[in-house]
Amino acid sequence: MNGMNDTGVAAGPASGRTSRTHRFRGLAGTGFVATLAAMVATTLAAALARAVGVDFEIPDGGETIPLPGFAVVTGFFSVVGVVIAAALLRWSTRPAERFVWTAVSLTAISLVPPLISGADAAATTALLGLHLVPAAVMIPTLARSLRTRTD
Template sequence: MRTLALRGGARVAVVAAEWHDAFGVVTRGRVQLELRDGEPGPVLGRDAGFWLRGTGVRALRNPGRRTARVRVVTPGAGTATCQSTHPVRQWRNDMNSMNDTGVVTGPAPGRTGRTPRFRGLVGTGLAATLAATAATTLAAALARAAGVGFEIPESGETIPLAGFAVVTGLFSVVGLVIAVALLRWSARPAGRFVWTAVSLTAVSLLPPFLVGADTATTVALLGLHLVPAAVMIPALARSLRTRSVVG
């Protein structure tokens, strides 16, 4: 019998030699099963028992912040040492076995198994970026049609519609990069992303007051800062929650 400790956000590949005919019981925290294709699987709570033979599970991950522990019992170790105060709940999924040879091997060296999740997040982010850029440019066009000049006295220039599109697209991509980084390194990517994005949005509301524009332009610029935030933040936060499976 051995005990596997997973720190918050840690990921451990399933190695054949270590899990052959072994039975695991979560004794502390929660453990998420990572499936063969890199997608997040079920999250097992305390006293949940599982076998990994023939399941298509290739890694164990701690989706929480506190250390999780798994007690691993091999056939020769006996079952008496794996007692719990609650009935053990078992999990097995032969639907993902895909003609396994009997054990699940770890991923190739250097691979994290997160590529599918990153692709999904990037796809969502790029779609949200296009939507945010279109919405902001349309809002700017409507404001200009209503009489807002978008003149900046300090430079003597007028902000063109293309300028709104370029700036919105640029900062939306920056937000996507932040989301990808948090998914990779944070145990709570969705919550941290919302906090970071809202903070940056609040900071971005300061420049319109500093350029010396008239009231109409200032108000319009404030609104145009909020439009992409209203599109990007919910979309990326929802995608992060789906892919991190953090409760």
Template sequence: MRTLALRGGARVAVVAAEWRDAFGVVTSGRVQLELRDGEPGPVLGRDAGFWLRGTGVRALRNPGRRTARVRIVTPRAQGRHMPGNTSRTPVTERRRNDMNDTGAGRTRRLRGLAGTGFAATLAAMVATTLAAALAQAAGVDFEVPDGGETIPPAGFAVVTGFFSIVGVVIAAALLRWSARPAERFVWTAVSLTAISLVPPVISGASTATTVALLGLHLVPATVMIPILARSLR
């Protein structure tokens, strides 16, 4: 039985012969599995157990700042060298994670995210169009000072659809490359939404139009952000 210590950001290559009969348990911190093609794999938290034999995992990586530790149990490892520091503390095998389907699982998640994002985009377009129509019925003209043109409800639908798809692409990229996709997506989406509120304020439109435009920026954000964040978790 041994303990592998990974400092923040550290990476340890997996030697297949050393992990043939080994079972690992994360005792502190978080450990990310690096797949055969170099892609980032699942992030395992405390008490997560895993086998690496036949999985194609080529390295263990610490995605956080604090030191992560993995207890390695090798029933037939007498005389076999294992990476890391020795430890005499007993460990109980709690869970076994078979990583043979890691790549397929990630593909399924991306497809699921795409389907959810498409449905959320349609919902955001409908909600924004209805909100714009109600605002017009209440007397808001949506007249842009430059050129004196009036924005039609269909225009809001097109803009909402475009930026919603951009949000889905950002979410997919974070799912693909980030160890914490949900948290990063929420932070990014909220920041971009806040930036999008600036143009209506400085557009020079009437107070009613400005308030309505601000509301129409928040409607799709209210629809898209929670749905995509939930899918990323």
């Protein structure tokens, strides 16, 4: 009987580490899929805006933002969001709630540059929308993942 108890005790800490690793892997997988979805959605929305006549010209430099640029920037900041979610999963007692507050705050801050860029009204409106598209994909997906990982 002692052999069975010893096995149960030894398996306890290992399963705790496995559980934590599983939670982080699950969050990373969910974050990866959500990042790809956000990149595709944002790039498609930018292509649609361009198709209806929005030119994403940067007023100071006269250059136009290329479609792949939307995907790259969306991918980068989505990965930053996944890292923030992972940190909150590790160190917060309420990771989902804290993530939503943080992500919504950062999204609000991200709306400032299009407003002060000096672009025309169509480009400014499109850029504001293009900031909200990935937020609409990433925030609920990661918050839901954080809730299911901690319950």
